[in-house]
Amino acid sequence: MSNAAIERRTTADDVYDRLLADILALRLFPGDKLSEVVIARQLGVSRQPVREAFIRLDNDGLLRVRPQRATEVRRISLSALRDARFLRLAVELEVLHIACSTDTSAFHARFDSNLKQQKKAMDSGRPDRYHQLDYKLHHLLCKSADREFAYETVKSSKSQVDRLCLLSLSDTREMIETYDDHCQLVACIKENRCEDALSILRAHLSRLDAVLETIQLEHAEYFDPN
Amino acid sequence: MSNAAIERRTTADDVYDRLLADILALRLFPGDKLSEVVIARQLGVSRQPVREAFIRLDNDGLLRVRPQRATEVRRISLSALRDARFLRLAVELEVLHIACSTDTSAFHARFDSNLKQQKKAMDSGRPDRYHQLDYKLHHLLCKSADREFAYETVKSSKSQVDRLCLLSLSDTREMIETYDDHCQLVACIKENRCEDALSILRAHLSRLDAVLETIQLEHAEYFDPN
DNA sequence: TGCTCTCAACTAGTATGGTAGAGGCTGATT
DNA sequence: AATCAGCCTCTACCATACTAGTTGAGAGCA
Numbered sequence: 001m002s003n004a005a006i007e008r009r010t011t012a013d014d015v016y017d018r019l020l021a022d023i024l025a026l027r028l029f030p031g032d033k034l035s036e037v038v039i040a041r042q043l044g045v046s047r048q049p050v051r052e053a054f055i056r057l058d059n060d061g062l063l064r065v066r067p068q069r070a071t072e073v074r075r076i077s078l079s080a081l082r083d084a085r086f087l088r089l090a091v092e093l094e095v096l097h098i099a100c101s102t103d104t105s106a107f108h109a110r111f112d113s114n115l116k117q118q119k120k121a122m123d124s125g126r127p128d129r130y131h132q133l134d135y136k137l138h139h140l141l142c143k144s145a146d147r148e149f150a151y152e153t154v155k156s157s158k159s160q161v162d163r164l165c166l167l168s169l170s171d172t173r174e175m176i177e178t179y180d181d182h183c184q185l186v187a188c189i190k191e192n193r194c195e196d197a198l199s200i201l202r203a204h205l206s207r208l209d210a211v212l213e214t215i216q217l218e219h220a221e222y223f224d225p226n
Numbered sequence: 227m228s229n230a231a232i233e234r235r236t237t238a239d240d241v242y243d244r245l246l247a248d249i250l251a252l253r254l255f256p257g258d259k260l261s262e263v264v265i266a267r268q269l270g271v272s273r274q275p276v277r278e279a280f281i282r283l284d285n286d287g288l289l290r291v292r293p294q295r296a297t298e299v300r301r302i303s304l305s306a307l308r309d310a311r312f313l314r315l316a317v318e319l320e321v322l323h324i325a326c327s328t329d330t331s332a333f334h335a336r337f338d339s340n341l342k343q344q345k346k347a348m349d350s351g352r353p354d355r356y357h358q359l360d361y362k363l364h365h366l367l368c369k370s371a372d373r374e375f376a377y378e379t380v381k382s383s384k385s386q387v388d389r390l391c392l393l394s395l396s397d398t399r400e401m402i403e404t405y406d407d408h409c410q411l412v413a414c415i416k417e418n419r420c421e422d423a424l425s426i427l428r429a430h431l432s433r434l435d436a437v438l439e440t441i442q443l444e445h446a447e448y449f450d451p452n
Numbered sequence: 453t454g455c456t457c458t459c460a461a462c463t464a465g466t467a468t469g470g471t472a473g474a475g476g477c478t479g480a481t482t
Numbered sequence: 483a484a485t486c487a488g489c490c491t492c493t494a495c496c497a498t499a500c501t502a503g504t505t506g507a508g509a510g511c512a
Contacts, residue, residue: 046497068503090320272467294473
């Protein structure tokens with residue numbers, strides 16, 4: 001019975017998780033100024049663990065820490081978003097390439113089950129549940145190509161965009177369109193129609209452009225004017 | 227005269243750079259144990275900046291910091307290498323896809339110049355210079371596709387592998403083969419032969435497999451037995 | 453009114469002391 | 483000889499004092 005994988009958690013870990021969640025859930029807004037001292041007081045810890053959490057969040061590109069200046073939640077950079085989107089596209093294209101070139105039949109039942117649940121979530125108007133299944137499907141795609149780690153790239157790119165989407169209302173029409181994409185993607189994989197799968201994915205991801213543009217116009221204050 | 231881009235450098239930054247260079251140049255070996263106190267003494271600073279550098283290197287996956295345990299240089303994980311390679315392949319495939327679908331003529335002279343220098347470095351037996359130009363060519367490819375940031379992914383994946391290559395002798399035959407690939411890649415881009423470019427890139431990157439396998443057998447002690 | 457200078461308040465960076473956990477060594481016990 | 487307990491040392495973690503650079507508000511002057 002090996003417990004080797006269990007790592008002790010530190011105060012700094014807790015602070016990091018807390019701040020990360022706050023940023024992604026937009027309880028902390030892009031542009032907000034943070035202070036080691038203030039956060040430390042709020043969480044009842046010393047400056048040190050807060051400082052370490054700041055360093056890690058700076059590494060993640062979520063905070064901007066500069067000597068002797070107030071630390072702030074990074075504003076959303078359109079070029080960074082574009083870069084993350086490119087990365088996700090590149091990764092998912094290659095994942096699909098592999099999935100369409102190999103035998104993925106072991107996953108077909110799970111694809112179908114996921115799609116069925118997506119439809120249910122859509123019909124009963126539960127966008128939260130739908131988004132969760134959306135993530136899960138892309139995760140399944142990575143797994144079926146034996147590239148599960150690639151899902152990390154997809155997830156981090158997607159969560160950046162999703163943070164923005166919290167700013168706008170969830171769009172039912174959007175859900176229907178993406179559901180349709182999902183069904184087509186799965187069909188292509190089952191039938192090893194590689195080229196079709198790739199072009200559907202390109203269209204799928206490019207749908208986000210319109211959404212982003214709208215949000216940027218509505219909430220210019222959260223964006224980094226490059 | 228704007229100096230806005232100039233960020234003050236801290237002691238912690240210096241320590242980070244120093245340790246990073248030492249790890250990548252194999253002056254610090256995978257498995258080596260480090261200590262905040264020892265490094266601090268060596269560099270003539272306090273423990274604090276060293277600690278912060280450790281945190282950042284841990285984030286980069288180069289160190290392994292655990293509470294109350296000696297910090298160590300992470301051993302090389304074959305699965306992590308495989309993942310990095312996949313990422314690089316995916317990114318460069320899409321970069322090439324763009325490069326072949328757009329007008330890159332503004333870069334053709336720079337491609338040619340780079341290749342000419344590569345040949346010179348190869349003929350005069352200067353593998354260091356050759357590697358430098360190799361990086362530069364891949365950087366140029368990203369720029370020509372207007373995806374310069376993608377070079378970061380390529381570079382970090384490549385530098386992981388290159389660290390390993392320091393363990394083995396540089397192979398002249400290897401240089402000749404990759405030079406040939408480079409020439410073909412550039413030719414395809416110039417003539418917008420997308421499919422050809424992609425398959426050449428796949429072959430180009432898969433050359434690394436054999437090298438990796440050899441090194442792993444010769445230096446098992448640096449590898450993480452997954 | 454509007455500009456500039458000064459200064460106080462606030463920022464993160466650095467140094468250092470104390471703490472608790474991990475691991476190795478020694479010696480006793482079986 | 484093997485094993486186990488207890489101790490001793492070493493580790494990183496956390497708290498806190500101090501330092502140095504940034505910022506912004508307000509006084510004073512034009």
